Amino acid sequence: xxxxxxxxxxxxxxxxxxxxxxxxxxxxxxxxxxxxxxxxxxxxxxxxxxxxxxxxxxxxxxxxxxxxxxxxxxxxxxxxxxxxxxxxxxxxxxxxxxxxxxxx
Amino acid sequence: xxxxxxxxxxxxxxxxxxxxxxxxxxxxxxxxxxxxxxxxxxxxxxxxxxxxxxxxxxxxxxxxxxxxxxxxxxxxxxxxxxxxxxxxxxxxxxxxxxxxxxxxxxxxxxxxxxxxxxxxxxxxxxxxxxxxxxxxxxxxxxxxxxxxxxxxxxxxxxxxxxxxxxxxxxxxxxxxxxxxxxxxxxxxxxxxxxxxxxxxxxxxxxxxxxxxxxxxxxxxxxxxxxxxxxxxxxxxxxxxxxxxxxxxxxxxxxxxxxxxxxxxxxxxxxxxxxxxxxxxxxxxxxxxxxxxxxxxxxxxxxxxxxxxxxxxxxxxxxxxxxxxxxxxxxxxxxxxxxxxxxxxxxxxxxxxxxxxxxxxxxxxxxxxxxxxxxxxxxxxxxxxxxxxxxxxxxxxxxxxxxxxxxxxxxxxxxxxxxxxxxxxxxxxxxxxxxxxxxxxxxxxxxxxxxxxxxxxxxxxxxxxxxxxxxxxx
Numbered sequence: 172x173x174x175x176x177x178x179x180x181x182x183x184x185x186x187x188x189x190x191x192x193x194x195x196x197x198x199x200x201x202x203x204x205x206x207x208x209x210x211x212x213x214x215x216x217x218x219x220x221x222x223x224x225x226x227x228x229x230x231x232x233x234x235x236x237x238x239x240x241x242x243x244x245x246x247x248x249x250x251x252x253x254x255x256x257x258x259x260x261x262x263x264x265x266x267x268x269x270x271x272x273x274x275x
Numbered sequence: 276x277x278x279x280x281x282x283x284x285x286x287x288x289x290x291x292x293x294x295x296x297x298x299x300x301x302x303x304x305x306x307x308x309x310x311x312x313x314x315x316x317x318x319x320x321x322x323x324x325x326x327x328x329x330x331x332x333x334x335x336x337x338x339x340x341x342x343x344x345x346x347x348x349x350x351x352x353x354x355x356x357x358x359x360x361x362x363x364x365x366x367x368x369x370x371x372x373x374x375x376x377x378x379x380x381x382x383x384x385x386x387x388x389x390x391x392x393x394x395x396x397x398x399x400x401x402x403x404x405x406x407x408x409x410x411x412x413x414x415x416x417x418x419x420x421x422x423x424x425x426x427x428x429x430x431x432x433x434x435x436x437x438x439x440x441x442x443x444x445x446x447x448x449x450x451x452x453x454x455x456x457x458x459x460x461x462x463x464x465x466x467x468x469x470x471x472x473x474x475x476x477x478x479x480x481x482x483x484x485x486x487x488x489x490x491x492x493x494x495x496x497x498x499x500x501x502x503x504x505x506x507x508x509x510x511x512x513x514x515x516x517x518x519x520x521x522x523x524x525x526x527x528x529x530x531x532x533x534x535x536x537x538x539x540x541x542x543x544x545x546x547x548x549x550x551x552x553x554x555x556x557x558x559x560x561x562x563x564x565x566x567x568x569x570x571x572x573x574x575x576x577x578x579x580x581x582x583x584x585x586x587x588x589x590x591x592x593x594x595x596x597x598x599x600x601x602x603x604x605x606x607x608x609x610x611x612x613x614x615x616x617x618x619x620x621x622x623x624x625x626x627x628x629x630x631x632x633x634x635x636x637x638x639x640x641x642x643x644x645x646x647x648x649x650x651x652x653x654x655x656x657x658x659x660x661x662x663x664x665x666x667x668x669x670x671x672x673x674x675x676x677x678x679x680x681x682x683x684x685x686x687x688x689x690x691x692x693x694x695x696x697x698x699x700x701x702x703x704x705x706x707x708x709x710x711x712x713x714x715x716x717x718x719x720x721x722x723x724x725x726x727x728x729x730x731x732x733x734x735x736x737x738x739x740x741x742x743x744x745x746x747x748x
Contacts, residue, residue: 179621186579186624187586187601188617189609198621204680205622211568212638215645222640223647225470226456226696231499246363252593252607268589271600 174203284324284334287429288317288378291336295381295427298747301408304421306341306399307349307382320376331486333376338428340419341382342389343474344463345369352465353385353397353415356591356611366463367495368432368474375490380428384418387613388582389439389467391415392685395676396615403672404447405744406710410669413443413685419477420447425747430478430487434464435699436471437570438665438689444477444701445664445713450730450740451477452484453689455720456696457502460495468577469500471570471693480740481702481730485509488723504721512728518552520729523657527563528688528715534667536707541663544704544714544733548661551732556657560649565642566691567683572626572639573694578616579623585611618679647695650717659729660717663688664701668710688715698723702730703739711742 176192179199183190190198244266254262254269262269292310299305313336320334344350344362346369351357365373372379386396394402394417402417404410405425412421416433420443423431433440435453444451452475459474466472476487488509495501524545529538549555587593587607594606612620626635653660666687675682692699697720701713714733718726734740 178625182621182625182628184605185628186620187583187604187608188612188620189605198618201618201679202621202625204678205571205618205683206625208680208683209568209572209626209635212565212572212642213634215565215638215642217638217641217645220641220644222637223644224640225500226647226694227500227502229500229502232496232503234496243363247589250360250363250590252587252589252591253595255593255595255597255603262588262593270588271597271603273600 174199174206284317284320284378285314287334288313288336288380291380291428298425298427302403302405302421302425302427303400304383304402304418304425304427305338305381306351306384306418309348309381312347313378313380316378320378323376330375332372332490334378335429336378336380337372338380338383338419338422338431339369340416340432340434341385342434342465343368343432344465345379345382348379348382350382350465351398352389353387353399354611354613354616355398356585358398358592360590364463367460367497368464368491371490371493377490383416383422383431386415386417387616388465388578389415389434389436390578390615390619392438392442392682393670393672393675394418395672396613398613401672404669405747406448407669409671410710411446411672413446413665413669415439416443416477420444420449423447423449423477423479424744426743430476430483432474432491433477434472434474435693436468436574437693438686440475440477441664441689441699441701441713441715442685446669446711448703448711448713448739448742449477449479450481450484450700450702451475452488452700452723452726453692453698454488454492454723455698457500458492458721458723460493460498460501462495462497466581468574469581470577471574473693480734481727482510482513484700485513485727507724509724509727512724513731515728516552517548517729517732520553520659521556521657522548522553523556523558523653523660525558525560525563525653525660525662527560528662532666532684532687533663534707537663537667537712540705540707540712541714545661547733547737551736558653558656558660560653560691562642562646562649563687563691566646566694567687569639569642569646569694570686570690571622571683572635573643575619575623576627576636577623579620579627582616582620587611615679643694646691650695650697654719659726662715664713664715665689668707668712692717696720698726700726700730702733703742705739
C-alpha cells in the first residue's frame with residue numbers, strides 16, 4: 172500500500188509535528204521503506220491467535236486508596252519551559268503553567 | 276570489583292574522573308558530569324566502608340545511562356526536548372544504587388529516547404567506539420558501552436528495548452544483560468516502548484553483572500509491571516559446572532545476513548562450551564525474521580503514545596514564537612525531536628490511526644505471540660539458547676544513518692527476546708578483524724542466575740572479556 176505526501180501530512184498533524192513540504196517528501200521515502208518491511212507481516216496467517224500485549228500474563232495490582240505522594244509543585248515548576256514570544260521568563264505564574272488562550 | 280581497603284572510593288572515583296577528563300572529549304561517552312556530587316558520594320561510601328558496613332558495590336563508580344532520572348542531575352534522554360531538564364526525583368534504579376553506597380559517576384550519552392543502534396541519533400553527538408574511533412559503539416546505550424570498554428567507569432547501566440544493551444555490548448566487547456521483563460523497575464526510566472523496555476547491567480564480566488543485578492532487581496510498587504518475586508542472589512550459581520548443559524542453536528541465527536567473521540567467532544565459542552561439557556541441540560525459532568516487522572509496529576506505536584507527553588507545556592522544549600496552542604505543540608515537538616524519533620512517532624501514529632489498527636497493531640500483537648511460542652517450544656529441548664548478538668562487528672559512523680531499514684536489521688538477533696520478554700545477554704567471545712564479537716545467551720524466564728553462570732564459566736577459561744582497546748591506558 173503506497174503512502175502519499177498527503178498521508179504524511181495528515182499523520183504529522185495527528186502527531187502534532189509541524190512538517191515542511193520538503194521534510195514531508197523526504198519522510199515519505201523513508202517511511203515507505205519501513206512500511207515495506209512491516210508489510211511482511213501480512214503473509215502470516217494469524218487466524219484465531221490471541222494478541223499478546225505483554226510478556227507476563229498479569230492483572231493490574233490494586234493499592235489502598237491513600238495519599239502516597241506529597242505536592243512538589245515548586246520543584247516541578249523549576250523545569251517549566253521558557254515562555255517565548257519575546258519573554259525569557261519561565262511559563263509559570265501563581266503556581267500555574269502559562270499557555271496561549273484556548274477559551275474565548 | 277570487590278572493595279578492598281587498598282584504595283578508597285574517593286581515590287577510585289578521582290582516578291575515573293581524571294580518565295574521563297582525558298578521554299571523554301574524544302569519545303563523548305558522558306554528557307553530564309558532576310565531580311562534587313560524585314566525590315561526596317565516594318566520601319560517604321568510604322565512611323560506610325570504615326564503619327564495616329560495606330556491600331559489594333559500596334563506593335564503586337557507576338555510569339548511569341541518561342534515561343534514568345537522578346535527582347539534581349540533568350536527565351535528557353539524548354534529546355534536545357529535555358536538554359534543560361533537571362530530574363526532580365530518582366529512578367528506582369538510582370535509588371537502589373544509592374542505597375548500597377555506589378557512586379554515580381555521570382550520565383552517559385545515548386540515542387535520542389533510546390531509538391537507534393549506533394548512538395548517532397543523540398542530540399549531543401555520536402560516541403566513538405574505543406576499539407576504532409571511526410566506528411560506532413552501537414546503541415542505544417552507546418555512551419555506557421564506550422565508558423565500560425574504555426574503562427571510564429567500573430560498570431554502567433543500560434536499557435534494552437530491542438537490543439540496546441546487548442548490541443553495544445557485542446560491538447564494544449564487554450558483558451551486558453537484559454533481564455526478564457518486569458525484573459527491574461522502570462520507575463523514573465524515561466519510557467520508549469513500555470511493553471519492551473527493560474534496564475540491565477553493562478560491565479566487564481558476568482560476575483560484575485551478577486553483583487549489579489543484586490542491586491538493580493527487585494519489586495517496586497511504583498512500576499505497575501514490576502514483578503513481585505522473592506529477592507534473588509544472582510551470584511549463587513556462578514561456580515556451577517556446565518556438565519550436561521543443553522545449548523540450543525537456532526538455525527535462523529546462523530543463516531543469511533550473518534557476517535562470516537562473526538559466525539566463525541561464534542562457532543569457536545560454541546566449541547569452547549562443548550569442552551566445558553555442554554551438549555549442543557539444533558533448534559528452530561521459525562518466526563525470527565518477523566520480529567523486526569512486528570517490533571517496528573509495536574515499539575513506534577507505544578512510543579508515539581509515550582512521547583505525546585512532550586508538548587512544551589510543563590517541561591521540555593517550547594518553541595520561541597507561536598500563535599495558538601496547536602501551533603505551540605506542533606512547533607515545539609518538531610524542533611525538540613530529532614529525525615529518527617519523529618519517524619517513529621509518525622509510524623506509530625500511522626499504525627494506530629483509524630482503519631489501520633487491525634492490519635498493523637493487532638496483527639503485530641498476534642505474531643508477537645507466535646514469536647514467544649517459538650521460544651516456549653525451544654526451551655523444551657534446551658536450557659539456554661546461543662547465537663550471535665549482532666549480525667556484524669561495529670560499523671563505520673555514517674554508514675547506515677540514512678538507511679533506517681539497514682540500521683533496524685542490526686537488532687535481528689536481539690529483538691525477539693524483547694518481544695517474548697525473555698532475558699538475554701552478550702558476552703565477549705573474540706574478535707573479527709580486530710573488532711569485538713559478542714556471543715548472545717538467551718535464557719528462559721527468570722533464568723538470569725543460570726545465564727550468568729553459563730557466561731562466568733566461559734570467562735574462567737577465556738580472556739576475551741579482559742581485552743582492552745589500545746590507546747586508553
